[in-house]
Amino acid sequence: MPAEELIEELEALGRAARASAARLAASSTAARNQALLLLAAALRQPQPTLAEANAADVAAAQARGLDAPLVDRLRLTPAILATLAQGCEQIAALPDPVGAMTNFQRRPSGIQVGQMRVPLGCFGMVFESRPNVSIEAASLAIKSGNACILRGGSEALASNQALIALVQQSLEQAGLPRAAVQLIPSTDRAAVGWLCRATEHIDLLIPRGGKSLIERVALEAKVPVLKHLDGNCHSYVDEFADLEMALKVVDNAKTQKVSPCNATESLLVHRTVAAAFLPRLAALWAPKKLVFRACLESLPFLPGAESATEADWAEEYLDYKISVKLVGDLDEAIAHINRYGSHHTDAILTQHHGHAMRFVREVDSASVMINASTRFADGFEYGLGAEIGISTDKLHARGPVGLEGLTTYKWVVLGEGQVRQ
Amino acid sequence: MPAEELIEELEALGRAARASAARLAASSTAARNQALLLLAAALRQPQPTLAEANAADVAAAQARGLDAPLVDRLRLTPAILATLAQGCEQIAALPDPVGAMTNFQRRPSGIQVGQMRVPLGCFGMVFESRPNVSIEAASLAIKSGNACILRGGSEALASNQALIALVQQSLEQAGLPRAAVQLIPSTDRAAVGWLCRATEHIDLLIPRGGKSLIERVALEAKVPVLKHLDGNCHSYVDEFADLEMALKVVDNAKTQKVSPCNATESLLVHRTVAAAFLPRLAALWAPKKLVFRACLESLPFLPGAESATEADWAEEYLDYKISVKLVGDLDEAIAHINRYGSHHTDAILTQHHGHAMRFVREVDSASVMINASTRFADGFEYGLGAEIGISTDKLHARGPVGLEGLTTYKWVVLGEGQVRQ
Numbered sequence: 001m002p003a004e005e006l007i008e009e010l011e012a013l014g015r016a017a018r019a020s021a022a023r024l025a026a027s028s029t030a031a032r033n034q035a036l037l038l039l040a041a042a043l044r045q046p047q048p049t050l051a052e053a054n055a056a057d058v059a060a061a062q063a064r065g066l067d068a069p070l071v072d073r074l075r076l077t078p079a080i081l082a083t084l085a086q087g088c089e090q091i092a093a094l095p096d097p098v099g100a101m102t103n104f105q106r107r108p109s110g111i112q113v114g115q116m117r118v119p120l121g122c123f124g125m126v127f128e129s130r131p132n133v134s135i136e137a138a139s140l141a142i143k144s145g146n147a148c149i150l151r152g153g154s155e156a157l158a159s160n161q162a163l164i165a166l167v168q169q170s171l172e173q174a175g176l177p178r179a180a181v182q183l184i185p186s187t188d189r190a191a192v193g194w195l196c197r198a199t200e201h202i203d204l205l206i207p208r209g210g211k212s213l214i215e216r217v218a219l220e221a222k223v224p225v226l227k228h229l230d231g232n233c234h235s236y237v238d239e240f241a242d243l244e245m246a247l248k249v250v251d252n253a254k255t256q257k258v259s260p261c262n263a264t265e266s267l268l269v270h271r272t273v274a275a276a277f278l279p280r281l282a283a284l285w286a287p288k289k290l291v292f293r294a295c296l297e298s299l300p301f302l303p304g305a306e307s308a309t310e311a312d313w314a315e316e317y318l319d320y321k322i323s324v325k326l327v328g329d330l331d332e333a334i335a336h337i338n339r340y341g342s343h344h345t346d347a348i349l350t351q352h353h354g355h356a357m358r359f360v361r362e363v364d365s366a367s368v369m370i371n372a373s374t375r376f377a378d379g380f381e382y383g384l385g386a387e388i389g390i391s392t393d394k395l396h397a398r399g400p401v402g403l404e405g406l407t408t409y410k411w412v413v414l415g416e417g418q419v420r421q
Numbered sequence: 422m423p424a425e426e427l428i429e430e431l432e433a434l435g436r437a438a439r440a441s442a443a444r445l446a447a448s449s450t451a452a453r454n455q456a457l458l459l460l461a462a463a464l465r466q467p468q469p470t471l472a473e474a475n476a477a478d479v480a481a482a483q484a485r486g487l488d489a490p491l492v493d494r495l496r497l498t499p500a501i502l503a504t505l506a507q508g509c510e511q512i513a514a515l516p517d518p519v520g521a522m523t524n525f526q527r528r529p530s531g532i533q534v535g536q537m538r539v540p541l542g543c544f545g546m547v548f549e550s551r552p553n554v555s556i557e558a559a560s561l562a563i564k565s566g567n568a569c570i571l572r573g574g575s576e577a578l579a580s581n582q583a584l585i586a587l588v589q590q591s592l593e594q595a596g597l598p599r600a601a602v603q604l605i606p607s608t609d610r611a612a613v614g615w616l617c618r619a620t621e622h623i624d625l626l627i628p629r630g631g632k633s634l635i636e637r638v639a640l641e642a643k644v645p646v647l648k649h650l651d652g653n654c655h656s657y658v659d660e661f662a663d664l665e666m667a668l669k670v671v672d673n674a675k676t677q678k679v680s681p682c683n684a685t686e687s688l689l690v691h692r693t694v695a696a697a698f699l700p701r702l703a704a705l706w707a708p709k710k711l712v713f714r715a716c717l718e719s720l721p722f723l724p725g726a727e728s729a730t731e732a733d734w735a736e737e738y739l740d741y742k743i744s745v746k747l748v749g750d751l752d753e754a755i756a757h758i759n760r761y762g763s764h765h766t767d768a769i770l771t772q773h774h775g776h777a778m779r780f781v782r783e784v785d786s787a788s789v790m791i792n793a794s795t796r797f798a799d800g801f802e803y804g805l806g807a808e809i810g811i812s813t814d815k816l817h818a819r820g821p822v823g824l825e826g827l828t829t830y831k832w833v834v835l836g837e838g839q840v841r842q
Contacts, residue, residue, distance in 0.1 A: 026779075111797055360833055361537070369834035393645075409819060411788040413768075416666075
């Protein structure tokens with residue numbers, strides 16, 4: 001499609017989403033929940049069009065010689081569709097994040113001033129490969145009263161179109177505007193550029209995928225972006241740590257799963273407990289074949305460890321690998337984390353209350369933890385009920401972002417004829 | 422100064438502010454309040470260096486032939502300094518916006534999850550002419566535990582330097598890092614460009630001044646911006662309005678002061694009350710020489726009115742001028758406001774509860790009001806105690822922004838050795 005024609009089509013799509021956003025925002029909780037339950041029901045039924053579309057995507061990927069695991073990520077099996085349906089039902093069951101009027105106070109002028117929680121309007125989401133994401137994003141949009149414009153990976157275009165057709169049908173059956181959830185029908189990279197600049201149509205853009213996608217969006221975007229960059233998470237074993245507990249927690253933080261962003265990548269240990277702690281950890285992890293990248297001082301306590309370089313302190317391995325550094329005190333630990341960390345999630349292991357409080361206050365990260373595994377940094381573990389993403393930004397939403405992150409507030413003034421003096 | 426040297430100097434200044442930010446964030450409420458009270462005391466004492474610097478700025482402005490009102494905006498009279506001192510004292514008396522730990526809940530895993538309010542880190546502010554703003558910004562930074570980097574107008578450079586010297590002296594006397602409040606000593610426009618791109622050093626940039634400054638910053642910025650664009654505010658007189666009340670409120674909303682952004686610029690009137698309302702309003706405003714820009718239908722009710730064009734509906738006059746349009750129902754009023762307004766502040770005059778609730782819910786503005794003057798949209802009137810600006814953005818902070826807008830939160834997890842299953 002010629003560039004100009006594509007932009008024209010995207011502008012029309014943006015206007016339709018924006019127009020639907022107002023109707024969706026004003027809709028009842030019941031209607032939005034009904035759309036979600038209708039969508040869940042549709043996902044549980046046989047859908048020949050969807051099955052065909054998905055088979056075509058899978059066949060095309062195989063023909064292009066994509067690796068088997070990548071092809072598998074495209075497949076919408078009955079089990080995956082059932083999980084998506086269950087997700088819609090769970091989101092329907094959550095409390096409505098919009099509409100609450102709070103914090104009203106009567107001012108000396110006589111007016112009552114408070115706030116109402118409202119949808120953002122319309123959000124955009126750019127994601128890669130897995131078609132599941134289009135249902136996850138659409139269901140969060142519907143629940144939060146936001147329109148959304150989705151742009152999925154090219155390999156899953158047919159599947160995404162079939163899934164979004166089900167979404168639009170459910171919206172219509174619930175009396176809601178079908179244009180509230182839109183899929184960009186083009187796989188042209190220029191469409192991502194358009195999303196980045198669509199300040200008229202989009203209130204928030206959420207890139208979900210690899211680092212290069214997120215960096216490109218962050219660089220180009222004129223619209224606000226919810227971005228999730230690195231998770232270089234630390235666990236710090238303080239001199240006053242309960243070492244039994246530290247062993248259990250650090251083990252979980254690193255090895256319960258090594259690929260998530262909230263897995264610990266760097267271990268700081270107070271010098272005075274290194275001899276008692278590190279050899280036991282090395283023994284615990286020997287069967288798991290953990291690679292230690294250790295500072296000079298910690299090397300003697302870790303048989304077989306490799307020598308760490310400066311680059312290790314900033315590295316997000318997402319692998320069976322961990323950097324280890326001894327520190328002389330709490331100050332040094334905090335300074336190291338604030339310098340080399342990614343402000344994602346960091347934990348202290350200690351029984352010293354003052355140290356714990358200082359760590360919580362002074363470590364500049366989205367999540368700070370005392371005596372707990374960094375793996376807990378997650379929307380579901382935090383009780384958000386749903387997660388649209390994890391933010392490594394400081395403004396608007398920080399850390400795990402749930403439905404509330406897709407809302408904002410407006411000020412509401414209730415008067416009875418008051419005027420300003 | 423050569424461009425490269427300037428950037429090097431700004432980078433050093435940014436690093437110093439960033440380093441101080443951590444110390445300021447960890448400082449006690451008492452120390453920050455003490456710095457504010459010391460600053461207030463200094464501003465109330467004769468300060469020969471400041472007086473000389475200000476006299477030099479004023480003389481230079483006069484020599485350049487600046488208009489008298491612009492020269493007057495530079496003057497730091499004893500009365501203005503006393504007002505600034507009082508502002509610092511008032512800010513010291515406000516509750517500390519940082520440190521509160523809230524919303525803790527015990528999760529099924531056993532961890533306690535909650536949030537702690539923390540400073541953003543370091544904000545930048547770009548402002549024009551009046552040197553007062555440097556003290557206002559510095560005092561809000563100190564109270565909220567943020568470092569700040571200020572860039573004032575070139576005409577007030579000497580005055581701003583003398584004022585910030587007092588701020589830094591007060592910080593030092595209170596045991597806080599003096600580098601936490603920085604003034605960019607260059608009037609080179611490249612310094613604004615640097616602030617826009619200083620993602621390493623700055624967490625939020627606040628442009629305060631004319632529309633062209635704000636648009637430039639919004640366009641160039643890679644750092645998040647708190648921006649305040651137009652205030653095209655509406656008052657809508659519904660068919661169920663109390664017309665006596667409407668007359669009083671609309672009069673105040675338009676004429677109590679015409680230059681602020683929260684003054685009403687456009688009046689919508691339900692067709693059925695136009696004949697009863699508009700002639701009385703015209704009579705009330707005849708002595709004030711209001712210019713009406715009226716739609717064809719409302720012209721007959723407004724003797725001497727001019728005919729409105731499409732452009733009037735989007736205009737922010739900031740003058741004794743108002744556009745008037747008749748509408749057929751509430752839907753039309755809401756649609757008009759959402760289409761032509763600037764999402765700043767809009768009010769309905771009505772005694773119909775359902776209409777009021779729909780207006781509040783469906784008008785997509787930072788402030789929505791029932792039976793109150795749009796002039797109330799203000800941080801002090803809303804009870805924020807201080808105002809760093811008004812945001813026309815939707816994310817992070819919306820409408821009047823107080824100290825809380827200079828903070829964010831972190832997630833805090835209190836564990837006792839819990840691990841993820």
